[in-house]
Amino acid sequence: MTGQIVFDPLLPWAAIIALGVVALAGVILALWRGLTGWPLRFFAGLILVAALTQPSFQEEDRAPLSDIVLMVVDQSASQRLADRLSVTEDAxxxxxxxxxxxxxxEIRRIEVGDGEGDTGTQLMTALSTAMAEEPRGRIAGIFLLSDxxxxxxxxxxxxxxPMHLLMTGRDSDWDRRLIVQNAPAFAILGEPVTLTLRVQDDGAAPGAADTRLDISVDGAEPQQFSVPIGEDVELPIELPHGGLNVIRFSTPEAEGELTDRNNAALVQINGVRDRLRVLLVSGEPHAGGRTWRNLLKSDSSVDLVHFTILRPPEKQDGVPVTELSLIAFPTRELFLEKIDDFDxxxxxRYKRRGILPAIYLDNVRNYVENGGAVLVAAGPDFASADSIYRSPLSEILPAEPTARVIDESYSPRVTELGERHPVxxxxxxxxxxxxxxRQIELDPIGGDVVMSGVDDRPLLVLDRVGEGRVALLGSDQAWLWSRGYEGGGPQLDLLRRLAHWMMKEPELEEEALWAEATGQTMRIIRRSLGEDVGAVTVTRPDGETEEVTLSEVSPGRFEALYEGPEIGLYRLSEGEEEAVIGLGPAAPREFEQTIASGDALEPVIDTMRGGVMPLEDGLPSIRAVSAGRPAAGRGWIGLTPREAYETLDVRQIPLLPAWLTLLLASGFIIGAWLREGRR
Known part of the structure; x- marks a missing residue:
């Protein structure tokens, strides 16, 4: 039970003060004039001014409330190192x-685990949430049990x-970690990319000078190097293939270190070509030739060499060779010496005219068998006696001409096999x-017919020859689509895919297996020309295997979602196809810094004069301290009692009720009048 005087003024305080000043001025005037009733006038004015403030005696019936202590217990991954978890639980x-x-x-115990994804330890988030659920006026202290x-x-x-950190860990703890300081998302094939690595020892490390570094690409046998500890190491790496390259760096676990979870790092780099070198040989100018040229020149990553036969040997117009403005094309240099430089x-619409000798075309055949790519866009010349098919190239072309040229309109169609082919x-x-x-009638010899024309005759045939690739398009009318004839068609997309497939871009392989990672979930994707594929064998980082069945989501594309149980490198295999993928960082955020330290929290703790106490020294005692006083000392930590209460009942008694105000004020006024009247 408590009581106090409260005021509920009838007028604003400024008005009451002004009336008090007027009353006081009247009293002073009476005193100056020698009126004997001035004391009575003073008391009358004082009572009237006081009545305007409406003073009351307020009496409250209060029930005391308990103090609340928040205890946040860190149970994240870094707290599971050594004996930290058991020490934390006991404390x-x-x-x-x-x-x-x-x-x-009272105590509120809040347990905090690992944050979602790789967000690490979210202690302050958990503390803020807990404080939002409790009255701030009742919180007497906050304890954090963490590293x-x-x-x-x-x-x-x-x-x-006050907030206090009861810190786990020991002074003798040490850890070794591998840091990749720069890792580009893309790198150019054939050119080294420099990665900067650092092997760092933290804590009470034994002081080793160097250690072993293992490097493996796509899960292959690792190469071993010796690197210094505590120094940046620049490592030039050349990507072995286009597409995703998964590079794993690791250093062996040292005796006595806290964990080996941060002794490895995964880097995933996409290999891209710097420049795609293309040689375009046009037999004679026509609308389709411009289409090819515009397509290739529109891509800034393509270096195009265009060779057009404007003046064949049989053309006799009497113009002296010395007066021709055209520059002789370096056919020998291109087709013999530098042919391997082209992708x-x-x-x-090229036909044999004696400009390219048979030995040049035979060298083109060898170029394909050794990994090159040739695309033949056939026109009527392909069905003639001078067809390029009547040359050494016939050994690699996937179809032969029947010598028939079909001059009738038709709509190109994708074959059943073509619906599964990435092109x-x-x-x-x-x-x-x-x-x-127009269409050139073709008789397939091998390869895959992915598009058809008149009466389902082959229109586009793709084939692999040796290590190279060959494509034969049985029409020179693709340019009609680019001109928008009858609505046009996907000519640009078709020719671009065709060119990139021939240059062995990984995303256009017919038989391929890869995965796309999102956090700890991977989408396994298998592309195949077959109607069915087997289960994919997933090898986890711990060596355990698991079979995953894929479902066909579109013709030739099979997918499945797989949730990785742990962070690290996963190997996928199905038949002859293999792939690797990294889920999450090799060293999660929880293991970037493993040595216990209170440095990060000290600025927050100091705001209320709390303390950082290592649990290695024992659990400190608890004292009650006043607000604003030091809340931590040698072997003790403090709580600030809040003395919070709940008001059960409130009663107010007016100190100057209206009748009393009227009686007192009238008495003093009448008394002053009578006293001064008798005088």
């Missing part, structure tokens, strides 16, 4: 028992009471494609 249980034994004190390694310090709340050779799959609705007006 938390003992501390909880001590606080519950204190009079008028001090948190990752959300910017979310630290405004503290209402793709395109013959566009022609998913190109849109064929019903909306415009017609072509």
């Amino acid at each position: 938390a249980d003992t501390l909880q028992a001590r606080i519950e034994a204190r009079p008028n004190t 001090g390694r948190l990752h959300d310090l910017e979310r630290a709340p405004n503290l209402p009471a 793709l050779i395109i013959f566009d 022609t799959a998913g190109m849109g609705d064929p019903e909306s494609w415009g017609r072509w007006l």
Whole structure:
């Protein structure tokens, strides 16, 4: 039960003060004039002014409330190192028992695990959430049982009471970690990319000078190097293939270190070509030749050499050779000496005219068998006696001409096999494609027929020869699509895919297996020309294997989602196809810094004069301290009693009721009048 005087003024305080000044001025005037009733006038004015403030005696019936102590227990991955978890649990249980034994004190225990994804330890987030659920006026103290390694310090709340860190870990702890300081997402094939690595020892390390570094690409046998500890090492690496390259760096676990979870790092780099070198050989100028040229020149990553036969040997116009403005084309240099420098050779309506000797074309055949690519865009010349097929190239072409040229309109269509082939799959609705007006009749010898024309005759045939690739397009009318004839068609997409497939871009392989990672989930993708594929064998980082069945999501594309149980390198295999993928970082955020430290939390703790106490020195005692006083000392930590209460009932008694105000004020006024009247 408590009581106090409260005021509920009838007028604003400024008005009451002004009336008090007027009353006081009247009293002073009476005193100056020698009126004997001035004391009575003073008391009358004082009573009237006081009545305007309406003073009351307020009496409250209060019930005291207990103090609340918040105890945040860190159970993240870094707390599971060595004996930290058991030390934390024992300290938390003992501390909880001590606080519950204190009079008028409650405890709230908040346990914090690993954050979602790789966000690390979210201590301040958990503390802010807990404080939002409790009245700030009742919080007497905050205890953090942790190694001090948190990752959300910017979310630290405004503290209402002292906070203390009871820190796990030992002075003798040490750890070795591998750091990749720069890792590009893309790198150019054939050119070294420099990665900067560092092997760092933290804590009470034994002081070793160097250690072994293992490097493996796509899960292959690792190469071993010796690197210094505590120094940046620049490592030039040349990617072995296009597409995703998974590079794993690791250093062996040293005796006595806290964990080996941060002794490895995964780097995933996409290999891309710097420049695609293309040789375009046009037999004679025509609208399709411009289409090919525009397509290749529109790509800034393509170096194009275009060779057009404008003046064949049989052309006799009497112009002296010395007066021709054209520059002789370096055919020998291109087709004999530097042919291997090209990624793709395109013959566009080319026929034998004696300009390219048979030995040159035979060298083109060897070029394909050794890994090159040739695309033949056939026109009527392909069905003639001078056809390029009547040359050494016939050994690598996937179809032969029947010498028939079909001059009638037709709509190109994707074959059943073409719907599964990455070059022609998913190109849109064929019903909306415009017609072509000419087709060369072909008799397939091998390869895959992915598009058909008149009466389902082969129109586009793809084949692999040796280590290279060959494509034969049985029409020179693809340019009609680019001109928008009858609505046009996906000509640009078709020719670009065709060129990239021939240059062995990984995303256009017919038989391929790869995975796309999102956090700890991977989407396993298998592309195949077959109608069915087997289960994919997933080899986890710990060596255990698991079979995953794929489902066909579109023609030739099979997928499945797989949730990786742990972070690290996964190997996938199905038949002859293999792939590797890294899930999450090799060293999660929890293991970037493993040595216990209170440095990060000290600025927050100091705001309320709390303390950092190593549990290695024993659990400190608990004292009650006043607000603003030091809340930690040698072997002890403090709580600030809040003396919070709940008001059960409030009663108010007016000190100057209206009748009393009227009686007193009238008495003093009449008394002053009578006294001064008698005089």
